[in-house]
Amino acid sequence: MADTCFHDLQRYVELPRLAGLALSPDGSRLVTTAAALNRERTAWTPALWEIDPTGAEPARRLTRGAKGESAPAFTPDGDLLFVSARPDPDGDPDAPEAAALWRLPLRGEATVAGTRPGGVSSPIVAREAGTVLLTSMTLPGAVTAEDDTARRTARKERKVAAVLHDGYPVRFWDHDLGPDEPRLVAGPVDPTAGPWQDLTPAPRRALVDSAADLSPDGRTAVAVWAIDLPHGATRATLVAIDTATAEHRTLLDDPAFDAGTPRISPDGRTVAAIRSRRSTPQSAPRFDIVLLPLTGGEAAVPTGGEAAVPTGGEAAVLAGDWDRWPADLVWTPDSAALVVVADEGGRSPLFRITPEGTVTRLTGDHGAYTNPVVSPDGSTVYALRSAVDHPPAPVRLDAHTADQQPTLLPGPADAPLLPGTLTEVTATAEDGSPLRAWLVLPDTSGPGPTVGSASSPSAPTVGSASSPSAPTVGSASSTSAPLLLWVHGGPLGSWNAWQWRWNPWLMAARGYAVLLPDPALSTGYGQDFVQRGWGAWGGPPYTDLLALTDAAEALPEIDATRTAAMGGSFGGYMANWIAGHTDRFRAIVTHASLWALDQFGPTTDFADYWLTEMTAEMAEANSPHRHADAITTPMLVIHGDKDYRVPIGEALRLWWDLQYRVADPADNPHRFLYFPDENHWVLTPQHSALWYETVQAFLAHHVLGEEWETPDLLR
Template sequence: MTQDDAPTPFHDLDRYLELPRVGGLALSPDGMRLVTTVQTLDAKRTGWTTAVWEVDPTGVAPARRLTRSRKGESSAVFAASGDVLFTSARPDPDADKDAEEPRTALWLLPADGGEARVVATAPGGIGGVVAARAADVVSVAAPVLPGAAGLAEDEKLRQDRTDRKLSAILHAGYPVRHWDHDLGPDEDRRFVGSLGAGEVTTGSAGGEGRLTLRQLTGPGRQLDEHEVDLTPDGTTLVTTWNVADLGAAQRGTLVAIDTATGESRALVDDPDADAFAPAVSADGRWVAYVSETITTPEQSPVVRLGLVSLDSPDADPEILADDWDRWPTSVVWLPDGSGLVVTADEDGRGPVFLLTFGADGPGGQEPVTVERVTADDATFTDVRVAPDGSALYALRTSYAAPSEPVRIDLAAFAATGAAGERTPVAADALRGPSPAPALPGTLTEVETTTADGARVRAWLALPGTAAADAPAPLLLWIHGGPLSTWSAWSWRWNPWLMVARGYAVLLPDPALSTGYGQDFVQRGWGAWGGAPFTDLMAITDAVEALPEVDATRTAAMGGSFGGYMANWVAGHTDRFRAIVTHASLWALDQFGPTTDHAYYWAREMTPEMAEANSPHRFVADIRTPMLVIHGDKDYRVPIGEGLRLWRDLLTESGLPAADDGSTVHRFLYFPDENHWVLAPQHAKVWYQVVLAYLGEHVLDAEPELPAYL
């Protein structure tokens, strides 16, 4: 089938890779402009490039592209003036033409039109941009070598490392890597500058206006993976701040930093919880945040909203809506400070909720209320509030469509219902940069009740051809996390690619999934091989009973924790014709000390729990063909898991390699990929191999693989 013949982009992998991907959203201080970023294939089709687009908040005008370069642009935010700030590694026309490949710099696109220009640079690049809403203050993060006092010295030390061809990193603490990258030798520090004339200097090559960046924080790993917000007047920066904890562990706190003096003070330092996602109120008096209790092998985390006073140094933080049995994922303030706009997982969706303070306001004694605002069967991210509080803007996503910008009418929500009860409202789609692609099937919802009385629900994607007289083969997809849910479009694990080839795809939320309450998480805590497994089998039983599903042709697939569960499934049932396990945990005694944040794992299971729940113990019971997939640069689930699984399958499984070395198992190995497999052509190979393997074992088809493999 050629691209032109394919009825949808999901019938052709090349067309699928060409689909634009929208991410991020920023609203101007006056509420008149929205910007987002759009990721597309580069000219060689081997990488991604990102551009900034403008979206009309009224939904009248079409989206328009604001930036264009080979290097791309990202992290767009609005300055108080309405200028757009973004980061990019594209060449600076005012820089020395003989300079080396440029690092990511901070660029400014004027609100009144004109060319974008560089306003700040750092030897190690710039990121983490945040701008004050009512002042010309901007703060950025820049990685600096620990021995450097500032940016000038950092540049000299970097050049020295380059000249000596040094890559060594000397660590004095833990962790030493995160997800897919090494930590060090440089460390993030925060800087601040003013876009006003008083702190802007001439560029090194005579260019217009460069920020004078003042350093706010010094050496140390306190800002690894940090999150920040600025007070509207730009006088205080609130940031997460990592502190050392027992057992080579870290704990997240919140600190407030005076942007004029660099003096800092602790806002939230709870020995029993991590604090993150700080959001400063419009009056600059309060900080809302998310609190997550530190787990034990017996107790799962509790995630709640927190509130702390910014102008009362001696005030204690408080937990809000402690009886609301949902885990907040993001928080922003209403402009008048009367409440918080919160997102949280719920029943395979991620709605918007409104937390309203009592009449005595934040910090008062009156109880708060929490109401669901959105009625959509969707997940909302990047929520922004209009300056007058009349509307919300967000990205909406689900398994029916990728992220798209929408408007949520808060005024309409406030006007619904009676006797204080308000009815959720549907979001209105804006004219985004990319229309949703046509789907090759339908999305429905299924559920069942397990033997212990638990309700387990799932999304089921069905091909349009599925019927009682032509049932579709079934793929069970198991999500990662494990504290996660199938609630949002995924470009990496996209069920519609499989639906386009005739498969039904089941996306269940078993025990440990979020959005079903604390007890549902606790059911699987410390016992991954228990309720999560039986929940998956129960919902699979229910779906196999549907007339449009072929129970005789099934396979199971999962990545990360889903890969762990795929391995567990393989050792505990032979009901599936094939199993695909990606970036999977195999031997938990080996995984625990070698994952990038081993201290978190030590809080999750005792050695005895890990032994009882380790899939490798059941290798002899595996009688299902398995496709193992792993990337060498995966630091969350190190490559040793994949290597040991592969060797064990060939030597100890119920389907070992034959005497001549032939095997029904396969190992797809990516030497330079991480946990997710991100390069476009690698993603294509991933699907090609998976589809060929499933075709061989589920459909009894001759496997078709690209010649270059």
């Protein structure tokens, strides 16, 4: 097998990581963010890169700040805005570092356009007026920026870190909430024009960070606003905020739904949003797109269309019979359609949806698309495209053509060579439902193909495994490979995009085949497919995984006698459930996993949501800890102490339950990889590499029969 970056973990962590897209008002400039290792190789630092929308010129790096730059956005006159904590050469050298909004003209140096004591993030620019909307963390008692500075200084000097809460939640994913909270501020991109207007002076946890949009004239912001409910619960609504007066009015508030992802149409008349039906232990959530007028008048939709929005602020469902869950959306410049991202069958295509409800799938490949932007003339869509076999890369598509192949644009980096090939496996569930999975097969003869080449000015269209029917199995290797079953997290998700944290090609480089199944609860297969596993995690999701594993093991490329199972988050839950219900796997790796559901529910960062997922009786019936006595498979437990979604108590209780059942400590087959300063994902470069190194050592010992070898940095 030829050498690739996946054969060396240090080379792997050096790969640039793209995120986000911004298109200039005239459509001539496309900017993305690419993160690369810093000089110490301890963190990824983002920088801005310009991409030629025509594909004729190579990508060009725009910024090189040591602190990094992110969140690009363009002003109406074409200047590039971004957020960075880099020092201001014209500012107070003794001022505390805070992320500022910077302005970079087409010619000349970047200058600070404004900041606040708690920094700023997520700039949104009014496409006509040039007003900017930002999120800024602010102490709750602060009235002005100067007041916020004084309060922060007092806490720092007195070494006060305490937070007084009067509601829920108090933590989110990997960080404590408070004492500061997000506020929306708005104003001109001009540091001489005075302070930005505070649009949410007393949010009290109500403002959902970064979920907002700004009208073209800059007069109205639409934000997601959380309402406190009895018993510690909240509900997400939409509010419109006057950027001059900070007056709020409710746009969408329905007790049966949560609202999010507001997008104001370019003509300023209509708001599109993603609405989700609030789940119960008996009924899964459902996501759809709604349209509602921004003002009291009628929204800009064709007369007589099925989704015509009535006056009075009522919401109309768009394409209500479309059995997919929208994840992101953007308007076309003429306000005549939406370009929407949604999972579908192990892919995440782009769709075009008209206000009448006509749905056209624009992409015909196996890619997963994010960050769509539409050219000013409405003819072209740009997006970042990834796939299981390709990292995120910029692409160009026609805005009207169905089932097309995207054109790859020259980006900041070429796609890496792959040490194998990608195919699909299908099976039938116990209830007759069709099942499918991706299967990564190792290649012992040489690296697999890349998907296009970003280095060529005339890059080819995306190819390998690009059709909905992926390549057939049969040519990856002359010898059978050990199999790794990887269960995705969520559980409402799908294996359809490139993964930096769970990258199957790192395992293919070591000779493993990797099965990436979408069992019950996975998205992209319709509402019924989610519902069949809802509240029954140990039922159809488990039997679906075994059915797909059976199908993979029946292939001649697979050695069915050497298999292991792995998963993180919900996938870790399933790894734990598998451990207590079968001994068919030689080893199990469980990362950030749920173990005792009676303990998990009240301690996760969003316990109120857990109450809408399972009753106490359902949690007891589906809890892996009840089956600890049946576990005979060696387990590698991995957890970060800063994980608030799945608190560390889950791993500590699992580890004790495993150790309590070890009769001879000299023969203890289990290991616990603990990260005191990592969160749900394990994000720092060297910890990420160590994660893979430990997993590979554990699997080599139990699956391949090699001697156990502790990674050097853990000795």
